[in-house]
Structure formats: structure tokens, C-alpha cells
Amino acid sequence: MTARRTAPPPRRRPLLRLRPTAAVLAATVLSSSSTRAPSFAASAAPVAASVDPPLCEHCATNPATGEVDYGNHNLEWEDGPSSWEEFGHDNDPAVCGVPLISVEEWERGEYWKGDVPVIVQNVTEGWAAMENWKKQEMLRLYPDAEATMGEGRLVGETGPDDAGKNLEPTTVKEYITKHMYNPVKYFFDRKIAVPKGMLEDCHPFPMPTRAYLEDPDRAAHAKYAPSKKMRVRSKPDREMWRDHLAISIGSDLQGLTFHHHREAWNVVLFGAKRWILWDHARWKDNSEMQWRLTRDWANSAHVAGHEWIRRLYPEPGRKREIRAHGHDCIQRAGEMMFVPHRWMHMVVNIGDTVSVISEVGLGIGEGKKPEDFAFDPMESSDDEEEEEGPWEEEEEGWEEEQRE
Numbered sequence: 001m002t003a004r005r006t007a008p009p010p011r012r013r014p015l016l017r018l019r020p021t022a023a024v025l026a027a028t029v030l031s032s033s034s035t036r037a038p039s040f041a042a043s044a045a046p047v048a049a050s051v052d053p054p055l056c057e058h059c060a061t062n063p064a065t066g067e068v069d070y071g072n073h074n075l076e077w078e079d080g081p082s083s084w085e086e087f088g089h090d091n092d093p094a095v096c097g098v099p100l101i102s103v104e105e106w107e108r109g110e111y112w113k114g115d116v117p118v119i120v121q122n123v124t125e126g127w128a129a130m131e132n133w134k135k136q137e138m139l140r141l142y143p144d145a146e147a148t149m150g151e152g153r154l155v156g157e158t159g160p161d162d163a164g165k166n167l168e169p170t171t172v173k174e175y176i177t178k179h180m181y182n183p184v185k186y187f188f189d190r191k192i193a194v195p196k197g198m199l200e201d202c203h204p205f206p207m208p209t210r211a212y213l214e215d216p217d218r219a220a221h222a223k224y225a226p227s228k229k230m231r232v233r234s235k236p237d238r239e240m241w242r243d244h245l246a247i248s249i250g251s252d253l254q255g256l257t258f259h260h261h262r263e264a265w266n267v268v269l270f271g272a273k274r275w276i277l278w279d280h281a282r283w284k285d286n287s288e289m290q291w292r293l294t295r296d297w298a299n300s301a302h303v304a305g306h307e308w309i310r311r312l313y314p315e316p317g318r319k320r321e322i323r324a325h326g327h328d329c330i331q332r333a334g335e336m337m338f339v340p341h342r343w344m345h346m347v348v349n350i351g352d353t354v355s356v357i358s359e360v361g362l363g364i365g366e367g368k369k370p371e372d373f374a375f376d377p378m379e380s381s382d383d384e385e386e387e388e389g390p391w392e393e394e395e396e397g398w399e400e401e402q403r404e
Contacts, residue, residue: 056181070182072251072352077135077270080181081252082351087274087309089330096329098277098337107207111338112241112263117277117327120206120336123267129201133269133354135176143173145195147247151184153304156257156346160188164375172249180251180352187249188256194247202245202356206265206336209358213243238361245356253306255347258294264359267336271353274309278326280342293318294344305348 058081060069074080089095099118101111106120124130132141148160150167160167170179170187179185204210241263248266255273260280266273283289296303296312303312313319322328330350331337339345341360 056183059181068182070179070185071177072135072180073177074352075136077352077354080352083252083306084272084350087253087306087348087350088272089328091330095323096327098327098329103206106336106338110208112208112265115280115340117329117340117343118338119329119331120265120338122334123206123336124269124334126204127202127269129198129269129356132197132201135352139173139176142195142198143171145172145198146170147172147175147187149175149179149185149187152186152188152250152254152256153302155186155188156255156259156305157302158377159259159261162377164377165373166377167373169373175249180249183254186254186256188246194245198247199243199245202267205243205245205358206267208241209243209245209265212241241358241360242363244362245358246362248353248355248357250349250353252349252351252353253304254349254353255305257302257305257308258344258346260342260344262360263339263341264357265336265338266331266347266355266357268331268333268353268355270333271355272333272350273331273337273353273355274305274348274350275329275331275337276305276309276313276322276326276346277329277339278322278344280340280344282321282325283344284342290344293321294346305346308346309348 056068056070061067062069072080091098091100099116101109101118101120103120103123103125105111106118111118111120131137147170148167149170150160150163154166155163158164158166175185175187180187205213258276258278278293283293291297294308295301296308313322326344329337
């Protein structure tokens with residue numbers, strides 16, 4: 001028997017490419033006869049969307065020019081503002097429900113092969129980064145490390161690989177000292193050429209990323225091919241946990257909005273993160289359901305993560321769905337969050353936060369080119385023919401998995 005073929009959720013692309021009006025969205029919700037999708041209705045009088053980012057209340061303003069100084073001039077990361085009282089909680093099992101395990105349990109159980117989120121504790125024990133990535137040391141050792149920055153709300157919608165003009169180039173020093181407290185400047189990218197020293201600061205990598213570093217051929221299930229007189233890998237790079245990390249630096253309340261991708265782990269070195277995770281099985285065949293839970297449908301808006309938690313999450317339908325088919329967790333410094341394949345998730349920083357990420361298929365970056373920042377990611381549409389690439393090949397593989 002062959003299961004019904006449906007298009008898989010795209011890799012690192014908007015949840016939906018269409019931008020329906022509030023009236024269309026409301027009509028869709030009210031007229032839907034689907035029994036699978038729960039109601040995430042807003043209040044009778046829709047709350048006005050505040051899609052503009054909040055102002056930096058603690059930043060100094062030059063009275064002569066009116067320019068705001070968004071730089072982080074604190075001595076340490078811990079000295080920055082924090083919204084813990086509003087966004088922190090104690091990971092009550094009824095709210096979080098994610099298993100807390102040790103590094104040994106993570107490796108022995110090979111949890112990265114499963115479809116259940118877990119939090120792994122004490123992952124950064126022995127990492128040089130715990131000293132070298134303190135704020136002043138990072139500025140001293142890696143001031144010129146290249147990266148990109150952009151608004152988390154927009155980058156989360158398209159993904160950093162396809163963000164185009166929503167990202168701009170920067171360096172570690174420039175970002176921290178000039179832009180870090182700007183609400184629309186979030187340091188996150190998957191294609192930066194991270195200096196070797198920064199990667200080595202995070203050794204030993206957690207498994208399974210460490211396995212590739214130790215023996216790439218073994219990790220790729222390579223076998224000797226007599227006809228070619230060489231070892232041939234049976235597993236393509238895009239299907240592997242490779243020897244590279246992405247780096248994320250952001251201030252309080254920053255973070256990427258709802259998105260999904262391949263299996264990944266995220267380790268917090270400094271600060272903390274609030275996670276909202278949603279089971280892939282609940283929405284994979286239902287784009288409407290995605291919109292109704294993750295977006296402000298009444299205002300046709302893709303809101304920032306902290307605004308979603310403040311304004312939309314309290315609605316009974318949304319909270320009930322996450323409590324029954326997702327997780328709401330706090331990740332503290334030294335812990336690793338594992339996100340399974342295609343689980344929808346959103347992250348909000350609590351305080352100045354520094355983290356590293358590994359994802360299936362993530363390889364060493366070569367930096368960004370000028371043309372990578374030139375295009376408008378929202379100009380493309382479903383009607384346009386897109387260039388075939390690795391994610392289309394992955395899409396075919398996803399369809400094959402649906403066959404019984």
C-alpha cells in the first residue's frame with residue numbers, strides 16, 4: 001500500500017509562502033470543517049498586532065543627534081538585562097515534559113536517532129569556550145570573526161540561508177559593541193566561516209557531531225570499492241552530522257520565531273532560552289493548522305517569539321495544543337536541547353545568551369557573498385519555478401519515507 005503523497009514542509013523556508021489577509025484567514029478558521037485541526041481562535045475583538053520591535057529601554061541616546069547607542073558595554077554577559085521573572089519557569093513536568101538526561105545517557109541511548117526532544121545536562125564541562133567566550137575574552141580573541149545579523153522574526157520565517165536582504169554582514173566585535181541591544185539585530189547564521197579556534201573551544205563536541213570529527217569515513221559508512229580502489233561513502237553529507245557548529249549571540253528576548261529543519265542540537269554557554277516545541281506529526285499535512293497556532297491569524301502577522309508567548313500563547317486552544325502535543329521548556333547554561341526532525345520550534349533568549357548549534361547537513365561555511373544579501377526573500381511565490389537543489393532531493397527522500 002502506498003500512502004497519500006503530500007508535499008513535505010520545506011527546508012528553511014517560510015511556513016507558507018502565501019500571505020492571506022486577516023479576513024481570508026478568519027474566514028478559513030471559521031468555515032473549516034476539519035476535525036483534525038483544533039481551534040486556536042483569538043478573542044472576539046482581535047488585539048492589534050505590534051509587529052514593530054520594542055525600543056531599547058536601557059540604551060543611551062545622544063541628545064545632539066538623537067542616535068541610540070545599541071552596544072553592549074557591560075563587563076560580562078551576566079550583567080545584561082534579563083526577563084527571567086516574566087519568561088522563566090521551573091520546567092514543571094506538566095509544562096515542559098522533556099526528559100533531563102546526562103551526557104552518558106545521551107550517548108548510550110543514542111537519543112539523536114529518536115523523535116523525542118531531550119535536554120542533556122553538563123555538556124560544556126571541560127570546554128575552553130567557558131573561559132574564551134566570556135564577553136571580554138571573546139572580544140579579545142575573536143574580534144574579527146565574520147557573521148551576519150538580522151531580525152529574528154524575519155530570519156525565522158525564511159531561515160538564515162534564504163534571508164537575503166534581511167541579513168547584513170558584521171563581525172563579533174562590531175555586533176557586540178554597536179548592535180547587540182538593537183531589537184532587530186540578532187547574530188545568527190549557518191554559513192559563517194567560523195574560526196578554527198572557536199570550534200576547538202567547544203571540544204569535545206557532543207555526539208553524534210564528534211563522530212564525524214573523529215572518523216568522517218566511518219560516520220559516512222564508507223566501504224572500500226575495489227573498482228575505484230578507494231573508500232566510497234554511502235551516506236551523503238546532507239544526511240550527516242558533520243564537524244561544524246553555528247554560533248548564536250543575542251540579547252534578552254531575541255530569538256528565531258517558529259521554524260523547523262533537520263535534527264539539531266543547541267548548547268547554551270551563557271544565558272538561558274525559553275523553548276516552545278510542537279510535534280511534527282500534528283501539523284505535517286495541515287498548513288492551515290500551522291498558521292492557526294504559530295501566527296497571529298487575526299492580524300495576518302508573524303510575530304516575534306516573546307510577543308507570541310505574551311499575547312497569543314495564553315489563548316486556551318494554543319496552550320492546550322502545546323501542553324498535549326508539544327513542550328514549553330527552559331534551557332539553562334551548560335545544557336543541550338535536542339530538537340528532532342521537523343519539530344516546529346521557537347526560541348526566546350532570557351538575558352544575554354550565547355549558544356552553539358549543530359544540525360544534520362551543516363558543514364563548514366565559506367562566508368557570505370555580496371549577492372547573498374541582495375535579494376528580497378518575500379518576492380518569490382509558489383508560482384515561481386525554483387532552482388533544483390539539495391532540498392528538492394531531500395524532499396523526494398521524505399516522500400519515499402511515507403510509503404508503507
